[in-house]
Amino acid sequence: MNISSKKILFLLAAVIVLVSSCGHSVSxxxxTPQLPTIEPDYxxxxxxxxxxxxxxxIREDGRAxxxxxxxAAQEPIAIRSSSGLIQIPMRRWKKFITACRGDSFTIDLFVQDSNRSWHRYPSITNYVSRQPIDSHLVYRIINPGYVLWWDLGIYQRDLTTFREKAIFTNRLTKRNCMNCHSFCLNDPAQMIFHMRSEFGGTLLIQNDEVSKINTGTAFTMSAGVYPCWHPDGKHIAFSVNRIFQNFHAHRDKSTYVYDTASDLVIYDIANNRITTSPAVATKRLENLPNWHPNGRDLYFISASEFINNAPYDTVRYDLMHTTYDVATNEWGDVNPVITARESGKSITFPKVSPDGRFLMFTMSDYGYFTIYTTSSDLYLYDLTRQEYAELAVNSEHVDSYHSWSSDGHWFVFSSKRKDGLCARPYFSYVDDDGRASKPFLLPQSDPAYYETFLLNYNVPELVKGPVKTGHWQIAQKAVGDLVPVTFDSTVAVDALSGATKIVADAVSRPYH
Incomplete structure (x- = not known):
């Protein structure tokens, strides 16, 4: 039987199922003319x-x-429910969407009212991309207030199923805080994250080998904070920051996170050494580095020098660019890409796509820590055309932290669009022209899951497989001693902001 004959049979089967859904005939x-209300909105x-x-x-009144x-590619799936919960068997779903790859499918919904009359709604049409998404999503689960970390952890979810597993939780480290997990090129075997408080340090995982390092030195204002792996897997760019929080007494605002100083450094893993440059260790607030896939171009954000008592909503960040040669330890010039004066907003979280064509970033009215800022939206900058536009994925609530899938066609981002309180992961497809599709929420086995799960999915990162390093293996290193890094002796300035001369009596900066 050829493909066309199969499609005809599947279409006939769908018609038969649709006809039988309302009794003996479609009549x-x-x-019902209006579209059905379903949650999540798929x-x-x-x-x-x-x-x-x-x-x-199905959010419509009914008894069935x-x-x-x-x-046209697969026999239909029919699901009956007395509660409106539509839960699709895993095997049937996988067979169905695999056959639909590169094609569309429809969902027809029927609701029986209290008089036992059936109502049919307009068909829903979705499309299955040819490009798969990276199989796993890694995120931190934390209270929406971001100040309560009695019980938090970094988890991974298999996106092809509903399986979730803890990578590491703070139950073995006296309930301390952990944050800023990051991966090299979506590789689950190369990961870092920070521990704070009593067991402070940076946990470095490379091919199942775990080490705990102190990235703070006598010549940096803090240990490394916001990281980005170099494509070679041997270097990591960090910001070093003096971070503070203020709390608003306002219904629509909760917390404002800001820096009084910040610079950039690069960690050489093999030589266990931190280096910097006067160009990225100035009195300005350099922050959030991100490598281009070519391993040479480095993007980051930068704002004017911190002024005490200045209005918090006047701090705006520019998107900047420099170069760094890991082979020669040489820095290039620093130049603006998009200025706050030009955009009228503040730029944060620059992320270059894996093919190097686009740079996705977040813009808001002020600041860089946008998870609390309702004006936060996602934008895409075309590095070839040197122009940017707002992505068609934004909502009236926070749309913020994002990461790319390894093929550059998918990305995930945090959004509070459901209730304005909890950040949840949404996914969108980007075509070759940089157009983003309507985002969809991370699927759950129970469609009502998000109605009772009131915690944040923080820093969602897509990876190409599961993190296999064991919980106990990480724990043994987490409570162990720190390995101190050294500071590059060829650098005549330090990263204490302002490119000041190295001082002999400086002391190592701890984790907080």
Whole structure:
């Protein structure tokens, strides 16, 4: 049987299922003109061919519900429910979307009212991309206030199923804080994250080998804070920051995180050495470095020198560019890419796409820590055309931290669009022209999961497989001694902000 014949048979099967859904004939159904309300909103979206089932709840009054998934490539799936919860069997779903790869499918919904009359809603059409998404998502689970870390951890979720597993939690480290997990080129075997308080240090994982290092030196204002791995897996760019928090007494604002000083440094893993340059250790606030895939170009953000008692909402960051040669330890000139004066906003979280064509970033009215800022939206900068535009994924609430999938066609970002309180991961497809599709929420086995799970998914990072390093293996290093790094003796300035001369009586900066 050829492909065309199979498609005809599947279409006929779908018609038969649709006809039988309303009784003996289609005329038994009353057509309802408005679109159905479903949660999560899985309508008119592009999904990867390896995503877990898109389970949802039909938010219409009724005593019985039906959902029929149809395509020209696979026999239909019919789901019946008395509660409106539509939960798709895993095996049937995987077979269905694999067959739909590079094609669309429809969802037809039917609701029976209290008089036992069936109502049919307009069909929902979704599309299955040919490009899969990286198989795992890593995130930190933390209280929405970001100041309560009695019980937090870094977790990984298999996006092809509903399996979630802890990479590391703070139950073995006296409930301390941990943050800023990062991976090299979406590789789960190369990871770092920071521990704070009593067991402070940076946990470095490379091919199942774990070490705990102190990236703070006598010549840096802090240990490394916001990281970005170099593509070679042998260097990591960090910001070093003096970070503070203020709390608003306002209904629509909670916390404001800001720096009084910040600079950039680079950590050479093999030589266990920190280096910097006067160009990126100035009185300005250099922050959030991000490497281009070519391993030479380095993007970051920068704001004017901190002024005490200046209005907090006047601090705005520019997008900047420099170069660094890891072979020669030489820095290039620093130049602006997009200024706050030009955009009228503040830029943060620059992330270059894996193919080096685009740079995604967040813009808000002020500051760089945008998880609390409702004006925070995502933008895309075309590095070739040197122009940027707002992405069609934003909402009226916070849309912030984002990361790319390894193929550059998918990205994940944090959004508080559901309730304005909790950050949850949303996914979107980017085509070759930089157009982003309507985002969809991380699927769960229980469609009502997010109604009771009131914690934040923080710093979502896509990786190409599971982190295999064991919890106990990490714990043994986490409570162990720190390995101190050295500071590059060829650098005649330090990263205490302002390119000041190295002083002999400086002391090592601890983790806080």
């Amino acid at each position: 038994d159904c009353q057509m 309508r008119d979206i592009i999904i990867p061919p390896n995503i877990a089932p898109l389970n949802f709840r 519900f039906k959902a029929i998934f149809s395509s």
